[in-house]
Amino acid sequence: MPIIAFGHEPVTWVCNPLTWGNPVSAFQVKRLTRSGLDTPEKWDNRAMSKAPKADINEADLQVSAPKDHAAGVPAVLVALHRGVEQMGVARTALTLPLLNQRHGYDCPGCAWPDPQGHRSMAEFCENGAKAVAEEATKRRAGVEFFAAHPVSELATKTDYWLGQQGRLTHPMVLRPGRTHYEPLPWSEAFDLIAHTLTGLSSPNEALFYTSGRASNEAAFLYQLFARSFGTNNLPDCSNMCHESSGAALKETIGIGKGSVSLEDFDHADLIVVVGQNPGTNHPRMLTALEKAKQGGAKIIAVNPLPEAGLLRFKNPQNVAGVVGSGTPLAEEFCQIRLGGDQAFFQAIGNLLVTEHADTLDRDFIAEHTHDFESYVDHVKQLDWSEVDRGTGLPREQIHRVAREFAGAKRIIICWAMGLTQHKHSVPSIQEIVNVLLLRGMIGIPGAGVCPVRGHSNVQGDRTMGIWEKMPESFLSAVDTEFGITSPREHGLDTVDSLRAMRDGKAKVFFALGGNFVSATPDTEVTEQALRNCELTVHVSTKLNRSHVVHGKAALILPTLGRTERDHHQFVTVEDSMSVVHRSEGRLKPASGYLRSEVSIVAAMAEAVLGSGHVVPWASMAEDYDRIRDRIARVVPGCEDYNAKVRQENGFVLPHPPRDAREFPTTTGKANFTANELYVPHVPHGRLLLQTMRSHDQFNTTIYGLDDRYRGVKNGRRVVFVNPDDLAALSIADGAMVDLVGEWRGEERRAENFRVIAYSTARGCAASYFPETNALVPLDATADTSNTPQSKSVVIRLEVRQ
Numbered sequence: 001m002p003i004i005a006f007g008h009e010p011v012t013w014v015c016n017p018l019t020w021g022n023p024v025s026a027f028q029v030k031r032l033t034r035s036g037l038d039t040p041e042k043w044d045n046r047a048m049s050k051a052p053k054a055d056i057n058e059a060d061l062q063v064s065a066p067k068d069h070a071a072g073v074p075a076v077l078v079a080l081h082r083g084v085e086q087m088g089v090a091r092t093a094l095t096l097p098l099l100n101q102r103h104g105y106d107c108p109g110c111a112w113p114d115p116q117g118h119r120s121m122a123e124f125c126e127n128g129a130k131a132v133a134e135e136a137t138k139r140r141a142g143v144e145f146f147a148a149h150p151v152s153e154l155a156t157k158t159d160y161w162l163g164q165q166g167r168l169t170h171p172m173v174l175r176p177g178r179t180h181y182e183p184l185p186w187s188e189a190f191d192l193i194a195h196t197l198t199g200l201s202s203p204n205e206a207l208f209y210t211s212g213r214a215s216n217e218a219a220f221l222y223q224l225f226a227r228s229f230g231t232n233n234l235p236d237c238s239n240m241c242h243e244s245s246g247a248a249l250k251e252t253i254g255i256g257k258g259s260v261s262l263e264d265f266d267h268a269d270l271i272v273v274v275g276q277n278p279g280t281n282h283p284r285m286l287t288a289l290e291k292a293k294q295g296g297a298k299i300i301a302v303n304p305l306p307e308a309g310l311l312r313f314k315n316p317q318n319v320a321g322v323v324g325s326g327t328p329l330a331e332e333f334c335q336i337r338l339g340g341d342q343a344f345f346q347a348i349g350n351l352l353v354t355e356h357a358d359t360l361d362r363d364f365i366a367e368h369t370h371d372f373e374s375y376v377d378h379v380k381q382l383d384w385s386e387v388d389r390g391t392g393l394p395r396e397q398i399h400r401v402a403r404e405f406a407g408a409k410r411i412i413i414c415w416a417m418g419l420t421q422h423k424h425s426v427p428s429i430q431e432i433v434n435v436l437l438l439r440g441m442i443g444i445p446g447a448g449v450c451p452v453r454g455h456s457n458v459q460g461d462r463t464m465g466i467w468e469k470m471p472e473s474f475l476s477a478v479d480t481e482f483g484i485t486s487p488r489e490h491g492l493d494t495v496d497s498l499r500a501m502r503d504g505k506a507k508v509f510f511a512l513g514g515n516f517v518s519a520t521p522d523t524e525v526t527e528q529a530l531r532n533c534e535l536t537v538h539v540s541t542k543l544n545r546s547h548v549v550h551g552k553a554a555l556i557l558p559t560l561g562r563t564e565r566d567h568h569q570f571v572t573v574e575d576s577m578s579v580v581h582r583s584e585g586r587l588k589p590a591s592g593y594l595r596s597e598v599s600i601v602a603a604m605a606e607a608v609l610g611s612g613h614v615v616p617w618a619s620m621a622e623d624y625d626r627i628r629d630r631i632a633r634v635v636p637g638c639e640d641y642n643a644k645v646r647q648e649n650g651f652v653l654p655h656p657p658r659d660a661r662e663f664p665t666t667t668g669k670a671n672f673t674a675n676e677l678y679v680p681h682v683p684h685g686r687l688l689l690q691t692m693r694s695h696d697q698f699n700t701t702i703y704g705l706d707d708r709y710r711g712v713k714n715g716r717r718v719v720f721v722n723p724d725d726l727a728a729l730s731i732a733d734g735a736m737v738d739l740v741g742e743w744r745g746e747e748r749r750a751e752n753f754r755v756i757a758y759s760t761a762r763g764c765a766a767s768y769f770p771e772t773n774a775l776v777p778l779d780a781t782a783d784t785s786n787t788p789q790s791k792s793v794v795i796r797l798e799v800r801q
Helices: 040-048 073-087 089-098 126-135 143-148 159-163 186-198 216-229 243-252 285-294 341-354 362-368 372-379 384-391 395-407 425-438 458-463 472-482 494-502 523-531 597-609 617-622 624-634 641-645 656-660 723-729
Strands: 003-006 009-015 029-033 172-174 206-210 270-274 298-302 312-314 332-334 411-415 448-451 508-512 535-540 553-558 571-574 579-583 687-692 718-721 736-743 746-757 764-768 793-799
Touching (some): 073 089, 073 126, 089 126, 186 508, 186 535, 186 553, 186 597, 206 216, 206 494, 216 458, 216 472, 216 508, 216 571, 216 597, 216 624, 243 425, 243 448, 285 298, 285 312, 298 395, 332 395, 341 372, 341 384, 341 395, 341 425, 372 425, 384 395, 411 425, 425 448, 458 571, 494 523, 579 641, 617 624, 624 641, 718 723, 723 746
Parallel strands (some): 270 298, 298 332, 508 535, 535 553, 687 764, 718 746
Antiparallel strands (some): 003 009, 009 029, 172 553, 736 746, 736 793
8 A cells, every 4th residue: 555645744545556657547546544634536526516617719709898997896896706706705705804914915916015004904906806716716626637638638728727727736747658647746746856857967957937926935945946956047937027127227226126115106296107007917006096196196107008097096995986986097198109118218308408407406416327418418319200200199298298207306107018028128218217317216205216016026036036147246145154056157037948948958947836838928939948848847826838838747736825824834025115024824725735835945955955965955944934044144135034024014125226325336326328219110011019918817817808998808819909000901890810920031920819999009009918929039039138029029910711
């Protein structure tokens, strides 16, 4: 009778010796002893009765008029409906009140910060509630599920269907040549990883990817393992989103993070929101904008699409939002063309130095900045015809906005993916910094740069060392603390990791969270790159497409979610505004076989490096305070970490530009930059496409099929195009088309999309990812940051016959 270790305790099973190791459809298990846990069969039967059997049927697509406001009562009803549908009434009532509370758990969705003072009883948004419902669902995808579905079948399903099957319950392996994932003991999973990793010709043949959901403790151990193993190959999801922000800010102000706090929004008198859709991607931001607006701030939106959340906000937590008309937010909407942001901010800079020179903060410029004269000489030569071509905005509107910049005393500029995923994203963001430096808007209350992160701990992971190019000071501190020798050769980011797998130079891919296949560009190339690997490993809570696009062997390692108890331990995370705080789940784990991310990383490290390794992996996994003590001695700004994270609001990491107007750049000052203006070239008869989320998804997680703010329901294969562009192309609203990407003589195709006439900027189009990731070339990346150009894809529309 085999004794198999699942989770943290041994479980005794009776196995049919004739079928052990064969496809799991023949796997027969009978539980003999284990108190307090359901059998896999019970988990599966309870789950599959609730999971949807049908996948997306695009024939059911419904299109209606877009909304002119966000949130309101419908947001509350949708949140409650999704919660009850996935979790049931009692579980919904237990989980949601703890979301984003001081003694609860951090939202597994976006990284918008929590208030430092009073918090409402419902300190969450509709999409945060959806994220919790997805994670805390009662549905299960366990042993019987994988027995019933060969991988070839699962590979035909959408990410929506895969995710709706429920929580993963057991470690699973897909062995070479097999058709189904099969369960295996944790010990065998770690042995397989160790055997494969230690058999590589070089540690650099392994890639260790991180999603933003990993806690600080897990991320710190993960980077420590990778460097102990001998590689800096630590690609992460930030490579695909705010890498451009980090690169731009590091050069200009010396630190690659935003310089504002949530409280700064209360003091600003001008807030500019650029390339961002907070109503869908960061809904709690609308509350901050509403409060600022009621306090007298002006809000300007700069975006190709009119987004409901920036038009009007009906706050469901006050009377005006429930029965009234809500609060109008942006009084100025600059409907800019895709890729026109650099031209826009160069134009604002030009007008500030030529027509509003008396408003420049000369004292700040003289004391705290470098290369002001070079910037002025450059921006005075601005070609306004290129501004017209790049922005598509009336010049009088740009002048009007410049007057607002000139008159404001406190300016915050926010941005997200709409700015960071172009060839010229880094100089575009540097132009934002230029404008703020002209007015002295760094290091005073109510002003600064605000890159809004899209995943709950993506910023914390970077702080903890998840980066392929960590500085020498960090590596030296790690080596001194643990007695290892970290490699100094820079590792591979996400795009370079894909190239390495494509070319056979990387053979093992390990993902700590995320859905790598659906998050990355050039889908055909990405999928083949993963299939080239000897082993792919995914630490996951739910099934996704990355599990069915696999290497020669593949592992799925199920992990605890944010909402679940971790042996009464808490973890820590960092939000978009550098606040580090605790998060502690309260729910019983979805399965007794789940392990925490920390436990998985530590056990893998011991299996690979040996139990006698100099790093005390097991000891740290046993007590997370021990990890945090090490973080305190290694990570700058984290001194006395254990005590600080136990404070009511956690603590704020140091930020010299914000805190003291000190700029740790190469010049010791904030740097103006003179950037050559770049305007995307779009050939005649073509459009510039941006990929984006629907309102019913978070990153690659598809919650449902209702993008209600844009009027799209029960389908996803749509493309939004300006009616005048459709007329010029002789394509009717509602026509079925293929999207054909054009880049350097190559073509990529995404088939069968319905055209929706929509008020986007002329010459621009928009469509959802991951469906349109196939159109983004792997080698089309932003200068400096190497971020995929997912907001600058030249396409043509081909009407289907």
